[in-house]
Amino acid sequence: MNMRALSTATLLALTSQVALAQSSVTLYGRVDNGVTFVDNETGSHNTKLDSGVYYPNIWGLAGHEDLGGGNTMVFKLEGLFDLNSGKMLPANTEFAHQALVGIETAYGRISMGYQYDMTFDFFNQFNVSALGSGYAVHQGDFDHTNNDRMANSIKYTSPTYNGLQFGAMYGFSNTAGNFHDGSAWSVGGQYANGPLTIGAAYSFQATPTLDPHAQIGVHSFFGVPTVAGSGSAATDLQPEFTIHSLGTFGIGASYAIGDLTLYGNFTDTTLKYQNHASVMHVYEGGATYLATPAVQFVLGYQHTGFQGHKWNQVTAAAQYFLSKSTQIYISSDYLKASAGVDAILGDALTPSSTGQQADVRIGIVHAF
Helix, strand or coil, rough: CCHHHHHHHHHHHHHHHHHHEEEEEEEEEEEEEEEEEEEEECCEEEEEEEECCCCEEEEEEEEEEECCCCEEEEHHHHHHHCCCCCCEECCCCCCCCCEEEEEEEEEEEEEEEEEECCCHHHHHCCHHHHHHHCCCCCHHCCCCCCEEEEEEEEEEEEEEEEEEEEEEECCCCCCCCCCCCEEEEEEEEEEECCCCEEEEEEEEECCCCCCCHHHECCCCCCCCCCCEECCHHCCEEECCCCCCCEEEEEEEEEECCCEEEEEEEEEEEEEEEEEEEEEEEEEEEEEEEEEECCCCEEEEEEEEEEEEEEEEEEEEEEECEEEEEEEEEEEEEEECCCCCCCCCCCCCCCCCCCCEEEEEEEEEEEEC
């Protein structure tokens, strides 16, 4: 009996070791913090300690299990937090950045949960201004250039075939009796060949909720007033403006010439409200230059047009890599908007009291 018990224990130990060898879980994360000076937020200068700007502050768990036959189970759980307060973002959430489980096979990956849309996977890499500044995503993030995710989604991503990769996903409304409202879908693909990368994506949302003044600084949206007063006395009249749909198409490319990489992109975003439709167009170009293995410069320009308004923005940044995991950076953005708009960089700051807004930021980011 003792020998039999010993044999059983030995078998269990060996089985456990095999199981551990076939699966793994990794704890990882990233922290970003710095000082930002903004020349005008609600009519006043603002110097603040602002975290999660260049990169969001995240902590995550990622794992996989070898299922045999070339099949692998994968999962990812990522939480967002404010480094300066220690609070989770948004409040009362645990995994607001990503939460998914899926299967990878020789034919691609299928995953389910809260995950990036195809605009992130195949287009956002060409948002060159955001490679230098976290405040430099396209106006209001209407075209999903700010790492947008899709809830209740099922997603397929293909393997890479001779440089070509593609994918599609659908987000369910999860509302009984209303399959459409709150649903979303996204498709995209990219082709990479040596120094050239080209990507395109289309993402659609049914009945999204926007905050027109806080996101793009307009005083009216589809003819509806969005703000009363000005400066510190301004009152946002439409913090939750629900439209019928938003569909955005983006196409971009990059080309590397030695240490210089050129970028260009274009987005066409259609917003529908009642019987009306408006289109936002964004044109962006710029470059990154790796001056030394430790120093990189970024320069970007973007032009936006929407409902008769214009926005012109310039971004410049310098980055110094202390190691593979740590870098310090300085970035600056300047935005000028047409009359009738309170300028706001990206959708991360508070609108200016005028048609111009500028910022300078010095920060540090570390990945672990």
